[in-house]
Amino acid sequence: MPFIRIIILAPTLAAGQIKRLQQGTTDLMVAVMRKPVEGVAVLVEQVTLSAWSIAGWPTSLAAHVEATIAQGTNTPDEKAKFIAEMWTLLRSALGPELREETYIVCHEIDTKAYGRGGLTRAERDRRGQAGG
Numbered sequence: 001m002p003f004i005r006i007i008i009l010a011p012t013l014a015a016g017q018i019k020r021l022q023q024g025t026t027d028l029m030v031a032v033m034r035k036p037v038e039g040v041a042v043l044v045e046q047v048t049l050s051a052w053s054i055a056g057w058p059t060s061l062a063a064h065v066e067a068t069i070a071q072g073t074n075t076p077d078e079k080a081k082f083i084a085e086m087w088t089l090l091r092s093a094l095g096p097e098l099r100e101e102t103y104i105v106c107h108e109i110d111t112k113a114y115g116r117g118g119l120t121r122a123e124r125d126r127r128g129q130a131g132g
Helices: 015-031 076-094 121-130
Strands: 003-009 041-047 062-070 103-109
Touching (some): 015 041
């Protein structure tokens, strides 16, 4: 963990934009949220059909970010800084016409409720403390 899902409505995303979002998000998770780079997963999804509206009006450019992190591993200040810097990254990658109604959400999940490689985070932590 963490897993970050970035959903974007745009005419087309260039490979460079996707790479910039993936690398920038990974860098923020490491620098701001203190996550080990090995566990950071970033998915950039593009919505091509214009089914997105803001304030009741269709839009041609929009984004939504959901970052799933372990509960209690980040301070409110770290989450606020991540949200602010993620907004800056999105605007720099997608352009200044990206509207303020772009939501960036940090979901905090109990370590017993998720895992990777077949082990919950709680079990990984337990094994790490036990030396095995």
